[in-house]
Amino acid sequence: xxxxxxxxxxxxxxxxxxxxxxxxxxxxxxxxxxxxxxxxxxxxxxxxxxxxxxxxxxxxxxxxxxxxxxxxxxxxxxxxxxxxxxxxxxxxxxxxxxxxxxxxxxxxxxxxxxxxxxxxxxxxxxxxxxxxxxxxxxxxxxxxxxxxxxxxxxxxxxxxxxxxxxxxxxxxxxxxxxxxxxxxxxxxxxxxxxxxxxxxxxxxxxxxxxxxxxxxxxxxxxxxxxxxxxxxxxxxxxxxxxxxxxxxxxxxxxxxxxxxxxxxxxxxxxxxxxxxxxxxxxxxxxxxxxxxxxxxxx
Amino acid sequence: xxxxxxxxxxxxxxxxxxxxxxxxxxxxxxxxxxxxxxxxxxxxxxxxxxxxxxxxxxxxxxxxxxxxxxxxxxxxxxxxxxxxxxxxxxxxxxxxxxxxxxxxxxxxxxxxxxxxxxxxxxxxxxx
Amino acid sequence: xxxxxxxxxxxxxxxxxxxxxxxxxxxxxxxxxxxxxxxxxxxxxxxxxxxxxxxxxxxxxxxxxxxxxxxxxxxxxxxxxxxxxxxxxxxxxxxxxxxxxxxxxxxxxxxxxxxxxxxxxxxxxxxxxxxxxxxxxxxxxx
Numbered sequence: 001x002x003x004x005x006x007x008x009x010x011x012x013x014x015x016x017x018x019x020x021x022x023x024x025x026x027x028x029x030x031x032x033x034x035x036x037x038x039x040x041x042x043x044x045x046x047x048x049x050x051x052x053x054x055x056x057x058x059x060x061x062x063x064x065x066x067x068x069x070x071x072x073x074x075x076x077x078x079x080x081x082x083x084x085x086x087x088x089x090x091x092x093x094x095x096x097x098x099x100x101x102x103x104x105x106x107x108x109x110x111x112x113x114x115x116x117x118x119x120x121x122x123x124x125x126x127x128x129x130x131x132x133x134x135x136x137x138x139x140x141x142x143x144x145x146x147x148x149x150x151x152x153x154x155x156x157x158x159x160x161x162x163x164x165x166x167x168x169x170x171x172x173x174x175x176x177x178x179x180x181x182x183x184x185x186x187x188x189x190x191x192x193x194x195x196x197x198x199x200x201x202x203x204x205x206x207x208x209x210x211x212x213x214x215x216x217x218x219x220x221x222x223x224x225x226x227x228x229x230x231x232x233x234x235x236x237x238x239x240x241x242x243x244x245x246x247x248x249x250x251x252x253x254x255x256x257x258x259x260x261x262x263x264x265x266x267x268x269x270x271x272x273x274x275x276x277x278x279x280x281x282x283x284x285x286x287x288x289x290x291x292x293x294x295x296x297x298x
Numbered sequence: 299x300x301x302x303x304x305x306x307x308x309x310x311x312x313x314x315x316x317x318x319x320x321x322x323x324x325x326x327x328x329x330x331x332x333x334x335x336x337x338x339x340x341x342x343x344x345x346x347x348x349x350x351x352x353x354x355x356x357x358x359x360x361x362x363x364x365x366x367x368x369x370x371x372x373x374x375x376x377x378x379x380x381x382x383x384x385x386x387x388x389x390x391x392x393x394x395x396x397x398x399x400x401x402x403x404x405x406x407x408x409x410x411x412x413x414x415x416x417x418x419x420x421x422x423x424x425x
Numbered sequence: 426x427x428x429x430x431x432x433x434x435x436x437x438x439x440x441x442x443x444x445x446x447x448x449x450x451x452x453x454x455x456x457x458x459x460x461x462x463x464x465x466x467x468x469x470x471x472x473x474x475x476x477x478x479x480x481x482x483x484x485x486x487x488x489x490x491x492x493x494x495x496x497x498x499x500x501x502x503x504x505x506x507x508x509x510x511x512x513x514x515x516x517x518x519x520x521x522x523x524x525x526x527x528x529x530x531x532x533x534x535x536x537x538x539x540x541x542x543x544x545x546x547x548x549x550x551x552x553x554x555x556x557x558x559x560x561x562x563x564x565x566x567x
Contacts, residue, residue, distance in 0.1 A: 102433060104431040104433050168453065201299060323503070410475075
């Protein structure tokens with residue numbers, strides 16, 4: 001009878017351990033893990049926790065490369081534990097550490113709050129003069145498929161922090177914004193609905209902004225979603241230089257298909273179907289804290 | 299935005315240096331180009347040829363420009379590296395001031411030398 | 426009380442650190458190193474050449490500046506300049522968004538801007554090598 005079970009091999013996992021209450025710094029603990037083809041690093045960690053050491057701590061959630069929780073340093077390179085096949089990067093030994101350039105909370109859990117703080121600084125949302133339209137829209141914004149492509153790639157970022165861990169500037173410069181926040185800035189700058197370029201340039205054009213990138217390219221190489229942060233940051237730099245030299249093309253945020261401030265609707269665009277839910281008017285004081293209109297079921 | 303502006307000039311200076319410093323090296327070390335500016339023998343860096351070039355106003359102005367552009371590009375680059383070490387703001391300011399003084403001082407020294415050498419060379423021609 | 430964190434910044438090793446990095450990472454490290462080397466030479470060059478205003482021509486005669494070791498050192502500086510200049514032109518083009526392509530929809534296996542600018546990297550490295558060869562030939566024949 002043919003054996004259909006995949007071949008098993010033992011891989012030595014060298015896992016970085018750190019408990020803030022017991023240790024002064026991280027140390028490496030090794031585990032022998034039976035591995036078969038198809039197993040991801042995350043599967044390997046689960047195997048350790050289930051069978052060898054229940055105290056091992058890491059952060060993960062979706063286990064399919066969507067949530068961005070399980071970014072780790074795998075054999076010296078940042079990547080997602082859930083989408084990295086063990087046998088693709090390890091023959092006998094595999095080192096697993098927390099993402100560098102972030103403080104360690106425990107074992108393999110990095111403190112990503114510094115990244116999210118920097119993300120917040122670049123105003124990662126659509127900014128418009130007609131702010132009321134954002135909160136209580138009277139119609140859709142007009143944006144062509146071609147215009148969408150200017151920023152679509154950068155919207156796939158899952159904020160896993162791999163790019164930040166691979167960046168050589170962030171290895172020494174704690175104040176540098178880093179690839180993820182700068183990519184987010186370019187994502188909104190390139191969005192034709194947005195008019196906040198000048199506001200973002202105050203941060204992205206500062207001494208902690210895009211000029212600290214020197215195109216080592218590691219962020220793009222390690223990005224598990226193909227977002228290409230290095231490209232976004234170079235486009236951001238180009239934007240800063242052209243703005244400074246007054247060579248940038250003047251553009252206004254796009255108009256709406258209908259409603260207040262509308263442009264002309266392109267021919268052959270079908271009429272949108274009627275709303276299935278009705279937007280509820282929020283009281284003024286609540287509107288200040290909420291950016292999305294709530295709905296009630298009919 | 300000030301940082302982005304300085305960086306733009308750093309980049310522009312780099313492009314200028316690519317051509318001007320390349321030309322400078324060609325004149326000093328490649329006989330095929332250098333002989334136009336080195337009429338006294340084959341060695342472009344000999345005293346006689348150095349004095350000949352010092353006597354040309356184009357070279358005096360060119361030396362000063364090359365000095366200023368080169369120093370700006372180089373010292374800004376060094377400052378960039380140092381400022382990426384997450385130093386204390388006071389230290390960063392001290393580095394900026396030190397490099398600024400060093401740059402201005404060296405531009406001053408080089409300008410004085412170029413102008414003085416120009417004078418010496420012209421006096422030699424007249425004398 | 427907030428729990429203690431362990432700082433995990435790579436530090437200076439991150440600038441030059443080996444490992445599973447790509448060629449652009451090494452191009453970046455070498456760009457810094459050659460920049461520092463050229464700057465150091467440039468600062469000494471300014472002082473040495475400024476002395477000519479006082480009639481001191483240190484580079485003539487048969488002193489240290491004519492010893493083979495100094496000539497070799499000078500060649501290394503030239504090599505550093507050739508690399509730094511050629512790679513610098515690539516960086517200017519890349520940083521102005523010229524040679525990196527337009528944003529695309531990421532479809533696995535992902536193609537990044539690194540691959541788009543790679544021919545440019547190879548081209549400038551060939552130019553740098555040609556300059557090195559020409560400089561070496563010129564130095565040996567002088």
